[in-house]
Amino acid sequence: MEHAQNDHLGTGLSVNECQIWQINARRAIRLDRPFCIGILNVTPDSFSDGGALGSVGAAVDRARAIVDEGGDGLDIGGESTRPGAARVSVDEQIARVVPVIEGIRKAGIELPITIDTTRAAVAAAGLDAGGDAINDVSAGGEDAGMLGLAAERGCGIVLMHRETTPERDRYSDAYGDGGRPIGDGIVGHVVGALELARDAAVDAGVDRGCIVLDPGLGFGKDVGQNLGLIGGTGLIVGLGHPVLSALSRKSFVGRVSLGRDSEPSERLAGTLGLSVLHLSMGAMMFRVHDVGAHREALDGAWGLLGGRG
Numbered sequence: 148m149e150h151a152q153n154d155h156l157g158t159g160l161s162v163n164e165c166q167i168w169q170i171n172a173r174r175a176i177r178l179d180r181p182f183c184i185g186i187l188n189v190t191p192d193s194f195s196d197g198g199a200l201g202s203v204g205a206a207v208d209r210a211r212a213i214v215d216e217g218g219d220g221l222d223i224g225g226e227s228t229r230p231g232a233a234r235v236s237v238d239e240q241i242a243r244v245v246p247v248i249e250g251i252r253k254a255g256i257e258l259p260i261t262i263d264t265t266r267a268a269v270a271a272a273g274l275d276a277g278g279d280a281i282n283d284v285s286a287g288g289e290d291a292g293m294l295g296l297a298a299e300r301g302c303g304i305v306l307m308h309r310e311t312t313p314e315r316d317r318y319s320d321a322y323g324d325g326g327r328p329i330g331d332g333i334v335g336h337v338v339g340a341l342e343l344a345r346d347a348a349v350d351a352g353v354d355r356g357c358i359v360l361d362p363g364l365g366f367g368k369d370v371g372q373n374l375g376l377i378g379g380t381g382l383i384v385g386l387g388h389p390v391l392s393a394l395s396r397k398s399f400v401g402r403v404s405l406g407r408d409s410e411p412s413e414r415l416a417g418t419l420g421l422s423v424l425h426l427s428m429g430a431m432m433f434r435v436h437d438v439g440a441h442r443e444a445l446d447g448a449w450g451l452l453g454g455r456g
Contacts, residue, residue: 166389166431169356170259171279172301176219178389178431180453181445184220184261185213185438186395189243190227190235203250210251214258216439221256222282223247223273224263240269245276252277261305267292274300282434284309284363286344287351298352305391306344307361308337333372334379337362342386358388359432365397373399377421380428392430394421395437415440423448 166178176182187206210221225243226235235243248260261282262273267290270281280303287294287306297304341360348358360383362376373394383390394400395418401409404417415437422433422441426448435441 167356168303168359168389168432169301169354170303174259174279175356176259180449181426181441182219182432183217183438183441183445184222184391184432184434185210185216185218186434186436187213187221187223187247188227189223189225189247203246206247207250207254207256210256210258211254213438214256217442218258218438220259220261221251222261222263222434223278224282225269226264237266237268240264240266241272244269245272248273248276248278261303265289265293267296271296271300274302280304280357283307284361284366286341287348288344294348294351294353297348297357298354301354301357303357303359304348304353305359305361306341306348307366307391307393308340308344308363309366333368333375334382337376338379338382338386341383345386345388355387359391360386360388361391361393364392364394365399368399370399370402373397374403377425377428380425380430384429389432390430391432391434392422392425393434394418394425395433395435411436419444427452 168176168178170176187209189206206223213221223244225240244262244264248262251260259280260273260278261280262270262278263282263284264270264273265283265285270283270293274281281293281297282305283289283293284307286308287297287304294304341362345358345360349355362380362383364373364376368376377394380390396411396414398408400414400417400421401407404420405413418435418437419440422435423444426433426445433441433445
């Protein structure tokens, strides 16, 4: 499928060549339109919807709703990664995630599933239960077995940038890693870190086509740095992999759109605006809470950006 020539707001990033994500050995996903991944947090303490899905049945019902809203995938996690969150054991993560994946598959829901975890044993259990790929916010840096697992299974993996673990990260919109600020060099720093993470994955045997990159918006970056990373997305795309946007309802969104501290439920309009801008800068995958609203907003923007209008 070929789209008309169109650059992403001056970044020089052409959209007339479709990106491909090899999500597992059997399936490749053509990213010829925005790909919306609905968030299914089976945790009691996630920043936006913690505790909302307190049973397998509730999670399966939400998965059905995501299908109806036009979602393209599901992201299921059993450990919150919000700043200051307590860590969750491997056994507890598995106990939370595996029954939900099994329930979704038994319900006949076939959307691709990413397992949101930094632990290889959790990822392996999730893949065995019917999951397709791994979403690792530590980019394979927390568990030495993660990249080898992805290589062995031939599955997709999202590699995200972060500087520190959730229990050490006390900020959601201000940079903090032991007081070591990065400042205006955030884009180059993140691009370099993601390139190193990608190279480590490839060296471990992960196929390049299986890799997606995530700049880690909201993970220890201040407002200006988050916006700078959105604007610098073309440089991340230049590494040769699809980019995942995961800014949904985050604190910096409220700071930009509302100019104050806010509740996650107040941040939908700002989230949609920044998601559309992230699309225009080159992100093609979106991990979101509000699937239906994103489907409409992103598809509307893609009508122009993708040359379909």
